[in-house]
Amino acid sequence: MPSFGFDNSYARELPGFYVAGQPAPAPAPQLLFLNDALASELRLDATALRGADGAALFAGNVLPDDAEPIAQAYAGHQFGGFSPQLGDGRALLLGELIDRAGRRRDIAFKGSGRTPFSRGGDGKAAVGPMLREVLIGEAMHALGIPTTRALAVAATGETVRRDVALPGAVLTRVAASHLRVGTFQYFLARGELDRLQRLADYTIARHDPALAGTPERALGLLHAVAQRQAALIAMWMNVGFIHGVMNTDNMTISGETIDYGPCAFIEAYDPQTVFSSIDHGGRYAYGNQPHIARWNLARLAETLLPLMADAQDEAAIQCAVAQVTEVIDAFPGLYAAALLHGQRAKLGLFAATAADDATDTALAQDWLGLLNAQSVDFTLGWRQLAGAAEGREAPLRDLFVDRAALDEWLARWRERCAHDDAAGGPGATLRAARMRQASPWVIPRNHRVEEALAAATDGDLAPFEQLLAALRRPFDEDAAFARYAEPAPADATARYQTFCGT
Numbered sequence: 001m002p003s004f005g006f007d008n009s010y011a012r013e014l015p016g017f018y019v020a021g022q023p024a025p026a027p028a029p030q031l032l033f034l035n036d037a038l039a040s041e042l043r044l045d046a047t048a049l050r051g052a053d054g055a056a057l058f059a060g061n062v063l064p065d066d067a068e069p070i071a072q073a074y075a076g077h078q079f080g081g082f083s084p085q086l087g088d089g090r091a092l093l094l095g096e097l098i099d100r101a102g103r104r105r106d107i108a109f110k111g112s113g114r115t116p117f118s119r120g121g122d123g124k125a126a127v128g129p130m131l132r133e134v135l136i137g138e139a140m141h142a143l144g145i146p147t148t149r150a151l152a153v154a155a156t157g158e159t160v161r162r163d164v165a166l167p168g169a170v171l172t173r174v175a176a177s178h179l180r181v182g183t184f185q186y187f188l189a190r191g192e193l194d195r196l197q198r199l200a201d202y203t204i205a206r207h208d209p210a211l212a213g214t215p216e217r218a219l220g221l222l223h224a225v226a227q228r229q230a231a232l233i234a235m236w237m238n239v240g241f242i243h244g245v246m247n248t249d250n251m252t253i254s255g256e257t258i259d260y261g262p263c264a265f266i267e268a269y270d271p272q273t274v275f276s277s278i279d280h281g282g283r284y285a286y287g288n289q290p291h292i293a294r295w296n297l298a299r300l301a302e303t304l305l306p307l308m309a310d311a312q313d314e315a316a317i318q319c320a321v322a323q324v325t326e327v328i329d330a331f332p333g334l335y336a337a338a339l340l341h342g343q344r345a346k347l348g349l350f351a352a353t354a355a356d357d358a359t360d361t362a363l364a365q366d367w368l369g370l371l372n373a374q375s376v377d378f379t380l381g382w383r384q385l386a387g388a389a390e391g392r393e394a395p396l397r398d399l400f401v402d403r404a405a406l407d408e409w410l411a412r413w414r415e416r417c418a419h420d421d422a423a424g425g426p427g428a429t430l431r432a433a434r435m436r437q438a439s440p441w442v443i444p445r446n447h448r449v450e451e452a453l454a455a456a457t458d459g460d461l462a463p464f465e466q467l468l469a470a471l472r473r474p475f476d477e478d479a480a481f482a483r484y485a486e487p488a489p490a491d492a493t494a495r496y497q498t499f500c501g502t
Helices: 009-013 036-041 051-059 127-142 181-189 193-207 217-239 286-308 314-347 354-373 378-389 403-422 428-436 446-457 462-471 479-485 490-494
Strands: 018-020 030-034 070-072 076-078 081-083 091-098 104-110 149-161 165-175
Touching: 009 070, 009 091, 009 193, 030 051, 030 127, 036 149, 051 149, 051 165, 076 181, 127 149, 127 165, 127 446, 127 462, 181 193, 181 286, 193 217, 193 286, 217 286, 217 314, 286 314, 314 354, 314 378, 314 428, 354 378, 354 403, 378 428, 446 462, 446 490, 462 479
Parallel strands: none
Antiparallel strands: 018 070, 030 149, 070 091, 076 081, 091 104, 104 165, 149 165
16 A cells, blocks of 8 residues: 555654554455544545545555554553553554644554454454544544544454454544553563663653753653643543543553543533443542542653662652652642633633632632532533523523522622623623633533444444534534433433443
8 A cells, every 4th residue: 555654753763662563354344434634634635545445444454555563562550550561452553644733643553453462352442432432532622622533443344252242443543642651661660771761762852852852851751741631631620521541551641632441421510420330449530530640640750760860879869759749749730720721711701810819719619519519410501601691591590409509609700700801801792602612512422422332333323423523513502413412311321331342
């Protein structure tokens, strides 16, 4: 097959950090999804990628001439327990492209068969979980949240065995990189400090080039990752997203969301919400996500300490420990600032200063407390607040049982909005419009996602395509998509579970 124009820096610069591999052949490839807009970003011809040739490519039967398929090595803490060797057990990095904006992007398969890291698994994937990656990834992208994205999904024409027999598929995923906290842990666990240094330098050159060659670049990398993750988790929290499996091998150095396995969105607001079938103790509950991000950063810091101080120099070690501890301890403040920034947009406060931080934080926390106490739908609560900003309070009030508590909060909010306007805020009409751009009307409602995936598994892609169209326009109130804005019945949400798909 003609080349893609790959420039494979990971394979070229980091030998020993991966094993070469080849995708398993697919007996009857069929292209289920192709992301035309993303293909254009990557300088690929979407028209040429459709049809039988595209199906064969995205199922793994043929590869571009310049592809160098490799399975990357990494370790990871999974639900708090350390596994020194994980790696790409069902994924292959095909190569890297420079997109139209000059960004380096990984192109990788997921579900393409066994690798040396498969640990007894079949390395395959099913249609449903791979199309879930499309739906959630495209929704997150439309919401403005950094994310890996799906370029294509191809059915393989074979059956994979999980609890039941399911049609197989391969996802083609695009990422800023697949470097993870677990990548660093892999080499620290083996005491391979030379490779750890090479990994750090490669990572810095790729994601934080301003740090390249500087004396304290390892500490600078930790700072940069902390800032990216604080911003990312705050965005998750402000749309009600639950990742479901925040293991260190699922935390990217780039700050992108990766791995849409047992993920879900909350409906009635409750910080303790857990949907993942494997999260028995609620480690990765919605409200725990900022704390887990900090914990994961501490694990990254552990891998960078040997690069910051000689193991024989006790004073240098203590200094390095103090430096990384300062970064980890600063994370809650970074996160709180990022969260408040997003909450202000959702509250309609656009002329705020640092002097308003305490007032606005309390206002946001009390609003969330109201949603929690009265089991109000998180997405609709925020969205209808925008209507209240221009005087249409009835839809908001209909969400609450204890309206006296709502009225008390609304009085404080209106007073704060008036203060905002006096300081140069936008006024009621523009405020409401801006609030609607911060609080989506449509999210991937769990029951609609399952509905679409079940139909696709049975061969009907129409519900998937209709839902995807709605998710790509999350802020637009389009009557054609009204069913996707409706919450699930409470009993359906109460028994809802998500699964990894492996």
